[in-house]
Amino acid sequence: EVQLVESGGGLVQPGGSLRLSCSASGFTFSSYWMSWVRQAPGKGLEWVANIKEDGSTIYFVDSVKGRFTISRDNAKNSLYLQMNSLRAEDTAVYYCARRGAAVDYWGQGTLVTVSS
Amino acid sequence: EIVMTQSPATLSVSPGERATLSCRASQSVSSNLVWYQQKPGQAPRLLIYGASTRATGIPARFSGSASGTEFTLTISSLQSEDFAVYYCQQYNDWPYTFGQGTKLEIK
Numbered sequence: 001e002v003q004l005v006e007s008g009g010g011l012v013q014p015g016g017s018l019r020l021s022c023s024a025s026g027f028t029f030s031s032y033w034m035s036w037v038r039q040a041p042g043k044g045l046e047w048v049a050n051i052k053e054d055g056s057t058i059y060f061v062d063s064v065k066g067r068f069t070i071s072r073d074n075a076k077n078s079l080y081l082q083m084n085s086l087r088a089e090d091t092a093v094y095y096c097a098r099r100g101a102a103v104d105y106w107g108q109g110t111l112v113t114v115s116s
Numbered sequence: 117e118i119v120m121t122q123s124p125a126t127l128s129v130s131p132g133e134r135a136t137l138s139c140r141a142s143q144s145v146s147s148n149l150v151w152y153q154q155k156p157g158q159a160p161r162l163l164i165y166g167a168s169t170r171a172t173g174i175p176a177r178f179s180g181s182a183s184g185t186e187f188t189l190t191i192s193s194l195q196s197e198d199f200a201v202y203y204c205q206q207y208n209d210w211p212y213t214f215g216q217g218t219k220l221e222i223k
Contacts, residue, residue, distance in 0.1 A: 047211055047212045102150040103162060
């Protein structure tokens with residue numbers, strides 16, 4: 001059974017940093033693009049970033065470029081999102097997602113709240 | 117950036133009836149379009165990819181179609197578990213973008 005479990009969310013002040021992790025199981029992690037997708041409270045979905053199977057290709061949405069970093073450790077079946085210079089508008093549930101285009105499996109999400 | 121526009125924002129339909137949800141792309145996305153269903157407090161669930169191919173385990177009452185930049189999700193006979201928010205999303209060009217969602221509610 002495919003499972004994606006996010007961790008690392010929480011309350012952080014504007015300008016602060018947070019690192020999200022996603023632990024994957026039930027499939028060959030190293031064979032899939034992986035993504036982070038977020039959803040602000042009561043709002044729609046926004047694709048944040050994705051990363052190729054070997055980490056060689058990465059895409060970010062413009063609103064997070066230069067502030068967020070996506071990485072993966074295929075030996076640990078884990079995906080990461082390093083978030084720096086956080087803003088109030090980054091407040092959202094962050095989902096770890098399998099595949100880089102049409103997501104077939106989603107984690108349950110981790111809430112990031114940016115507030116003073 | 118490709119803008120995806122869904123209509124209507126809210127659709128009220130009775131159980132057993134047909135629901136038709138629309139999604140329009142601001143430019144061509146070919147058939148690189150998916151539909152997701154999201155229920156309160158849950159992650160989205162993939163329904164349709166490639167504009168018209170049902171994902172694994174999705175009931176046959178869900179179908180997708182396309183005409184140019186216009187996409188349609190049809191639910192042929194609504195069940196109680198189908199009342200949710202539906203999102204379309206294009207994956208033709210980065211950044212991949214979602215529509216704002218259609219809330220399907222019980223009439």
